[in-house]
Amino acid sequence: MSFEFNQNLINFMATYPQADYETYFNAPLDSRTYTSIVKDLKKYVDGKKAGDAMNFVLHFVQKSFKYERDNAQFGREKVMFAAETLYFDKSDCEDRAVLFSYLVKELFGVGVIGVKYKDHMATALYVPMSGDSVREGQRKFVVADPTYVNASIGQSMPKYKSIRPDSFVSIKR
Template identity: 30%
Template sequence: MMISINVKGQNYSFDFYNGTFNFSIDSSIVFNTSQKATATETEKFYSYVSAGHYAELIASLKKYREKYDLNDWIYYQLIRKTAEQISPKADNYFRYTLYKWFLLSKCGYDARLAVGNDQVIFYVKNEENISDIPFFMIDGEKYMCLNYHDYGKLFKQADAYKPVNITIPEARNAFSYKVTRMPDFKPENYAEKDVEFSYRQKIYHFKLKVNEDVQAIFKNYPGVDFESYFNIPLSRETYSSLIPILKNNLKGMDQKKGVDYLMRFTRYAFLYENDEQNFGTEKRLSPEQTLLNKYSDCDDRAALFFFLVKEIYDLPMVALLYPTHLTMAVQFDKPVGEFITYKGKKYSFCEPTPQAQDLKIGQLANKLKNIKYEIVYAYEPTKR
């Protein structure tokens, strides 16, 4: 990180994926707080900082977001890193969180704070179906907690925290967890990963470009709805190291054989391990994380298979959630083998996760037959 000093305050510069974020901090928005989180300290902080010269910093953040077309979740990582430069998390967690809240709010998001148990809870308005993080309801609106993971087991139930009532006129927008575009990472930050699998007595080799920065992006990413999850894309370098190679390998294959190839690539090119063994808890991996990680489970492979089929063939698909398994079914011109009917259309089973049997398209694992499932996502290609 480069830091220089000017008369009014400090200039900061730090790398943010493929770009560099430059910003200035006017001394009028530098405010020291105690380390103990209280409503009174929060009100003092806001009263002081909101009266200072913060407009240039907010303009810099908004300009960077627009230049690099950042989704809200990625933009929040930029705000988080900016707050870290102003007030390091390790030095004063309360103050660091106050700056995150102030910046996110002044950038237009309806963010709130609550205090209690000597903790500060930071949350933001959200209108999506998020399944695995705490939330608060205020006037019928849902606010998702952005920092509960920092407290771990010390985090209490929602009623342990009392909201701090500060009205910020520009803080009106809901925050979205959808990631529809990955950042452009620096090419030199990618490593090469050798992947291979066998299809019809032929070994196929891949040299994937993968980047550990992807792990940081999704470290505290919540359990979003399946539509949002399935549509997380690959970064440009990883995409370029995989999709053109797959398309070349699929030349000469008809559509069904090509989907079979992608199903078996997803099933056998990566080692299987369930999340409890791998992470100690349930954790969905994005398609790029599945390519990067040594192990993955059924959710991860279903998302990767969906991405590959959508990108190469753009076929209608449904995701089927069983009590302990997630699998896929694809709509072809004519159904293959066993299929399900959903809204009048026939979808053939395509199992992207290793099973006891070597399943073909149109085959379902014996253990899943006669088990109830739920269609959690149905994809219909946009008509061209």
């Protein structure tokens, strides 16, 4: 898949000061990039059962980028906006979580939260599926980890299965 980008926006994001996770998780893609990625993804998800389609998007995010920590890639901690994650060929856990949460929210209209551990970021979906889950308030969210390659919705990295998340990132619908 190849995507269109607004290069001016990518350049601006490179200078954007680091902010809280809610800023990244709730920022939209520009219309040009959104249209190009959705057009490509819809070829693969249209006509599939919802769970299969969401897993396709999860696997797309897991496998489309090389994993690299921010310090190695940028020489500093840098959370990326969804457009930056698509633009660069390397990303780490929070970058993938930002991109996946945006795509699944927009394509499928499901509730999603960021799941923050001490040294890891995943996501969780408010969907009627089985598997590993977390509770935020009274709601149960099923884990979907965009960094755990080949894992499907409902599968946590073994290291985080029994650990309570440090916090959750609210994502507006």
